[in-house]
Amino acid sequence: MVSVDSLYDKIKRWTVEFVGGSGYSNQMTGYMTGELQTVVFTLILASLFRIFSIPLGMVLLIAVAAALLYFAPMIVHVERESSNDLNRVLFWVVIYFAVIIAVTLWGR
Amino acid sequence: MIELSASFMVVAYVMVIGITIGAVAALLQKDLLRAAFISGAECIALAFFFQALLAPDIGLTQAIVGTVLLPGIIILGIFKTRRTEEE
Amino acid sequence: MTESISNLWSIALLVTIPIFATIIVNLLFNRNRAIKYISLISALSLVVITILSPYGFQWFTGQPALNPNTLTFTFDASIPAWRMALEFYFGPLQQVLIFVMALILVLVIGIATNGLTKNQGPYIGMIFLLFMSAAIIIMVNDLYHLWIAVEIGSLVVVGVVAASGEGIGQKAALKYALFSALSGAGLAIALALILGLTGYSNISDAIRYIQTTNLAGMSSILYVAFGFFILSWIYAGGLVPIHPLKSEVYGAAFPHGTAMLQAQSKLMLVAIGLVMLRLFGSLPFAREVMLSISVLTMMLGVVMALLQTDLRWILAYLIVSHSGLVTVGISLGTYDALVGGLFQAVNDVLYMSVLLLGCEAVYYFGKGTSTKTAVGIAKKAPWLALAMVLGTFAASGIPPFNGFQSKIILIQSALKVGLPEVAVVILILSVTTFIALFRGIYSIFLKPAETTPLAVSGSVPSEAQEDDKETPIPRGLYLSLAILVVITLILGVYPDLVIRFLTPVAQAVSIPWYP
Amino acid sequence: MIQVTIQLLAFFAAAVLVIIGIAGMLFLDNLIKKIIAFTLLSDGVNLLLVAVGYVEGGIVSILLPGMSTSEFASRAVLVFPVGIVLTNIVIGVSTTAILVALAIVLYRRYGTLKASKVLKGERR
Numbered sequence: 097m098v099s100v101d102s103l104y105d106k107i108k109r110w111t112v113e114f115v116g117g118s119g120y121s122n123q124m125t126g127y128m129t130g131e132l133q134t135v136v137f138t139l140i141l142a143s144l145f146r147i148f149s150i151p152l153g154m155v156l157l158i159a160v161a162a163a164l165l166y167f168a169p170m171i172v173h174v175e176r177e178s179s180n181d182l183n184r185v186l187f188w189v190v191i192y193f194a195v196i197i198a199v200t201l202w203g204r
Numbered sequence: 205m206i207e208l209s210a211s212f213m214v215v216a217y218v219m220v221i222g223i224t225i226g227a228v229a230a231l232l233q234k235d236l237l238r239a240a241f242i243s244g245a246e247c248i249a250l251a252f253f254f255q256a257l258l259a260p261d262i263g264l265t266q267a268i269v270g271t272v273l274l275p276g277i278i279i280l281g282i283f284k285t286r287r288t289e290e291e
Numbered sequence: 292m293t294e295s296i297s298n299l300w301s302i303a304l305l306v307t308i309p310i311f312a313t314i315i316v317n318l319l320f321n322r323n324r325a326i327k328y329i330s331l332i333s334a335l336s337l338v339v340i341t342i343l344s345p346y347g348f349q350w351f352t353g354q355p356a357l358n359p360n361t362l363t364f365t366f367d368a369s370i371p372a373w374r375m376a377l378e379f380y381f382g383p384l385q386q387v388l389i390f391v392m393a394l395i396l397v398l399v400i401g402i403a404t405n406g407l408t409k410n411q412g413p414y415i416g417m418i419f420l421l422f423m424s425a426a427i428i429i430m431v432n433d434l435y436h437l438w439i440a441v442e443i444g445s446l447v448v449v450g451v452v453a454a455s456g457e458g459i460g461q462k463a464a465l466k467y468a469l470f471s472a473l474s475g476a477g478l479a480i481a482l483a484l485i486l487g488l489t490g491y492s493n494i495s496d497a498i499r500y501i502q503t504t505n506l507a508g509m510s511s512i513l514y515v516a517f518g519f520f521i522l523s524w525i526y527a528g529g530l531v532p533i534h535p536l537k538s539e540v541y542g543a544a545f546p547h548g549t550a551m552l553q554a555q556s557k558l559m560l561v562a563i564g565l566v567m568l569r570l571f572g573s574l575p576f577a578r579e580v581m582l583s584i585s586v587l588t589m590m591l592g593v594v595m596a597l598l599q600t601d602l603r604w605i606l607a608y609l610i611v612s613h614s615g616l617v618t619v620g621i622s623l624g625t626y627d628a629l630v631g632g633l634f635q636a637v638n639d640v641l642y643m644s645v646l647l648l649g650c651e652a653v654y655y656f657g658k659g660t661s662t663k664t665a666v667g668i669a670k671k672a673p674w675l676a677l678a679m680v681l682g683t684f685a686a687s688g689i690p691p692f693n694g695f696q697s698k699i700i701l702i703q704s705a706l707k708v709g710l711p712e713v714a715v716v717i718l719i720l721s722v723t724t725f726i727a728l729f730r731g732i733y734s735i736f737l738k739p740a741e742t743t744p745l746a747v748s749g750s751v752p753s754e755a756q757e758d759d760k761e762t763p764i765p766r767g768l769y770l771s772l773a774i775l776v777v778i779t780l781i782l783g784v785y786p787d788l789v790i791r792f793l794t795p796v797a798q799a800v801s802i803p804w805y806p
Numbered sequence: 807m808i809q810v811t812i813q814l815l816a817f818f819a820a821a822v823l824v825i826i827g828i829a830g831m832l833f834l835d836n837l838i839k840k841i842i843a844f845t846l847l848s849d850g851v852n853l854l855l856v857a858v859g860y861v862e863g864g865i866v867s868i869l870l871p872g873m874s875t876s877e878f879a880s881r882a883v884l885v886f887p888v889g890i891v892l893t894n895i896v897i898g899v900s901t902t903a904i905l906v907a908l909a910i911v912l913y914r915r916y917g918t919l920k921a922s923k924v925l926k927g928e929r930r
Contacts, residue, residue, distance in 0.1 A: 125730065126597040126598050126599075126600075126727070126730060127597075127598060129597050129723070129726055130594045130595075130597040130598055133590065133593070133594050133597070133719065133723060134590075134594055136719065137590040137594075137716065137719070140712050140715055140716060141586070141712075143712060144710075144712050171594070171598070174591065174594060174595075175595070175598060178534060178535050178591060178595055179535060179927030180463075180466070180535035180536060180539050180927045180928070181535075181925065181926055181927030182466045182469065182470075182536075182921060182925040183832070183921065183922065183925075184927065185466075185470070185532060185533065185535055185536055186470070186473075186831070186832050187832070188532040189470075189473075189522070189525075189532045189533070190832065191532075192525075192531075192532050193518055193521075193522060196517075196518050196521055196580050197514065197515060197518045199576055199580060200514040200517060200518070200574065200575075200576050200577060200580065201511060201514050202576075212812060213810075213812060213815075216812045216815045216816070217815065219819075220815050220818065220819045220822075223819050223822070223823065224819070224822050227822070227823055227826045227827075227846050228826065230842055230846070231826065231830045231834060231839060231842065231843060231846075236836070236838050236839070239838075239839065239842055240838075240842065243842050243845060243846065246846070246849075247849065250849055250852075250853065253816065253819065253853065254853075254856060256812060257812065257813075257816055257856050257857060257860050257883075258860065258861075258864055258865065258866050258867075258883045259856050259859075259866075259883065259888055259891075260866060261888065261892075262852070262856060262888055262891050262892065262895075265892060265895055266849075266852070266895065269895050269899060270845075270849070273899055274845055274898075274899060274902055277899070277902055277903050277906050278838060278841060278842060278845075278902070278906060280906065281838060281841075281906035281907075281909055281910055282838060284910045284913070285838070285909065285910060285913040285919055286913075286919065289836045289839065289919075290836075290918065290919065290920060435886075435889075435890060435893075438890075439893060439897075442897045442901075446900060446901065446904060449904060449908070450904075453908060453911075458912075458915055458916075461908060461911055461912055461915070462912065462924065462925060464908055465837075465905070465908040465909065465912060465924075465925065466925055468901070468904055468905055468908060469831065469840060469844070469905065471901075472831075472844045472847075472848075472901050472905070473828070473831060473844075473847070475897070475901070476824075476827075476844075476847050476848060476850075476851050479851045479855070479890075479894060480824070480851055480854060482855075482890070483851070483854045483855045483858050483887070483890075486855075486858055486886070486887065487858035492886060535927070
């Protein structure tokens with residue numbers, strides 16, 4: 097890794113950039129909380145993998161934690177992907193549909 | 205009876221080709237007015253196909269709605285906006 | 292329980308009164324007083340019909356089954372016989388959900404007829420049609436009417452959103468209309484597939500056929516139908532890939548319109564969810580897919596709500612994320628979880644209506660609902676601030692309010708099926724709901740109104756003009772807020788008032804997790 | 807070798823229409839083109855529904871005078887999909903009308919029909 101920043105540093109630098117100047121504003125609290133939420137939620141989802149196999153779940157959990165540290169401000173990705181652009185939403189719908197059909201047919 | 209179903213098969217083959225070509229051609233036009241007319245023509249092919257599928261009432265409805273009403277609404281929209289697709 | 296074989300009178304009335312009200316109100320167009328009285332009387336009659344009606348069926352064709360024990364004819368789904376009917380059913384679940392919807396209808400019409408001055412007739416008509424589509428979809432027991440109600444509902448939602456008259460509302464309406472066209476076609480394909488597979492349109496018949504017949508190679512068709520059903524489910528409730536579009540719809544409509552929209556959306560979620568649980572609940576991976584969608588919805592919705600700076604948009608995203616709670620209950624599918632999910636649907640409609648009507652009241656101060664422009668309203672309207680804070684408590688599940696009761700049932704049922712992660716996600720959701728809502732409410736109501744630097748440099752007359760825009764809040768709005776707050780409090784203290792209506796459905800539909 | 811029946815051809819045509827319609831709604835940029843694609847999708851759904859109700863060697867489901875009821879019941883094509891399709895045609899027309907109306911309103915407001923401009927995502 098090139099960067100030696102901790103997760104906090106990364107998030108803070110990014111939010112300060114986002115707000116533009118003063119690091120403490122109305123929006124920053126929301127972004128910070130949202131970032132933490134996303135991290136915790138992704139870890140929880142990864143831990144749900146224990147249903148299938150516990151060792152694989154542990155490996156997955158560690159991998160997900162590493163990925164989260166690397167991609168640090170997750171919230172920017174979340175916000176960009178849940179944009180209200182019609183074509184982007186339809187793209188995600190098609191992906192979803194394909195995944196659902198694949199998973200259910202495979203589960204048979 | 206057998207000749208009837210055989211002739212229906214011929215109708216069906218022609219109409220499947222017509223529907224496919226019509227659908228693709230309607231979406232490839234740059235001129236929106238022409239696209240609306242071609243989608244109407246595709247609906248006529250569909251109406252004949254319904255006839256071959258032993259549903260004459262739907263065939264009649266589809267022929268009227270698909271060739272007059274739907275292109276009419278779309279053409280109204282085109283006249284109120286613009287005729288060609290912008291780049 | 293004796294069951295009459297003749298059609299129930301109330302079902303037809305519940306569907307036709309809104310239609311007639313729509314037609315009359317539409318013809319009256321701009322005669323506001325007449326519209327007000329006619330629509331209020333129709334809405335109140337709907338409430339009364341829902342309370343007084345017995346339980347029963349309405350069917351259009353087909354045959355009743357012969358009950359072997361009592362030798363009477365019945366349409367009861369548990370009697371093994373083919374019915375082949377297009378049928379509506381009015382039972383306890385339908386009664387409580389339609390009652391809540393009708394209550395919101397009365398309050399919303401009371402507010403809309405006061406606030407709106409232009410094109411009132413068509414707008415009120417569309418609100419009635421919203422009620423009608425929701426009532427049909429919750430009562431229906433055949434795929435044909437299910438699909439029709441979904442289509443009507445989507446068109447009416449588009450109309451209500453476009454009626455807000457702003458650019459963002461029209462954009463949201465067009466996006467939602469395009470997507471609803473897609474998903475409506477998907478639901479029609481699912482209908483065609485199930486009809487082709489089983490030959491029955493009645494849902495009970497189709498389920499019986501699927502259970503008793505060996506589908507062999509044809510069962511993959513059932514999975515494709517499941518996929519299309521999921522498509523219309525996520526569209527009805529704004530679940531995860533659609534959450535930007537649906538929250539835009541909620542945010543762009545008038546807040547009182549949004550109160551109606553979210554109630555309709557919850558009813559659609561419950562109805563389609565129960566149909567999916569009954570039809571596909573025993574398929575492997577089906578409920579896991581539904582559960583994953585609902586968990587993702589809860590988290591993404593609440594995270595997006597944290598990022599907003601406008602109370603309207605905060606509420607829009609929160610509504611989407613809280614519909615995830617309803618679907619968690621339905622997709623877990625056990626008895627407890629179903630009771631929790633259905634109860635959550637009722638509570639959700641009520642406390643979100645409190646917040647939305649409060650949001651509507653903020654508009655009367657003439658500075659919008661953005662947290663940057665509207666500040667210090669608590670001094671001018673202390674009771675409004677109190678109602679909003681109580682609504683926040685209910686939404687985030689703080690004990691004496693109704694949100695707590697349904698969330699605790701959901702958490703316990705998630706723990707009982709061995710999924711503590713889901714319970715943790717529900718907990719995080721309620722805490723974050725509190726943070727997201729209180730961020731908005733603090734800066735709108737409690738933050739002191741400071742003299743902004745712009746006001747110093749700007750001219751004084753503009754400020755005076757801004758004060759002129761401030762209009763007194765109508766009493767009807769305060770009355771509706773008070774009614775809703777009291778109901779949330781009563782349901783929080785006595786949850787059994789609603790839960791006893793939900794248990795029969797939960798017993799009939801529930802499937803154990805990991806059968 | 808699968809024997810090609812008229813029903814199979816109908817399923818094929820329906821699949822073609824549905825796929826072309828969905829692809830058109832997804833990838834075309836012009837709003838009017840998106841609406842035309844929706845009408846194609848709706849036609850495909852109609853065709854699928856009618857094909858589901860088709861009976862090989864059947865007769866039209868209209869009870870003509872002089873026809874025995876039992877023979878009619880055993881050979882007629884299914885009536886229920888016909889009813890669904892008639893409803894779907896009506897719903898398709900009304901949906902198209904609403905879509906066109908919204909497209910006109912948005913064209914007046916923004917002066918363009920490109921979905922990537924009119925319906926693009928925006929930060930709030």
